[in-house]
Amino acid sequence: MTQQEIEDKLMQGIATILSGNKTSLAVDIPFHKLGIDSLGFVEILVFIEKTFNIKLIESNLTRKDFETIRSLASFISKKL
Numbered sequence: 598m599t600q601q602e603i604e605d606k607l608m609q610g611i612a613t614i615l616s617g618n619k620t621s622l623a624v625d626i627p628f629h630k631l632g633i634d635s636l637g638f639v640e641i642l643v644f645i646e647k648t649f650n651i652k653l654i655e656s657n658l659t660r661k662d663f664e665t666i667r668s669l670a671s672f673i674s675k676k677l
Contacts, residue, residue: 598677603649603670610644611666624667638663645669651676 608622614637622631633641642653651673662672 598674600670600674603673603677604666606648607645607666607670607673610648611641614640614644622666624670625665627664628666645673649673649677 604624608624611631611633612622615631615633628638628641645651646653656672656676658672662668
């Protein structure tokens with residue numbers, strides 16, 4: 598799976614979590630500016646674990662990896 602495909606899947610999942618439209622998201626906007634709260638972060642983590650079959654607790658995910666959709670997609674592509 599390419600990073601672009603991962604970004605697209607993340608955008609779809611995050612748009613669903615935010616009850617919005619994928620086109621309103623951008624891969625380089627920080628998550629906190631998208632209006633994601635702590636529950637939203639948990640929902641994103643669950644979505645990632647289910648969609649990409651990654652155990653995030655064991656993956657050394659850092660705050661920097663979780664800044665934007667692009668940084669998160671890069672992290673996931675390295676783990677796949």
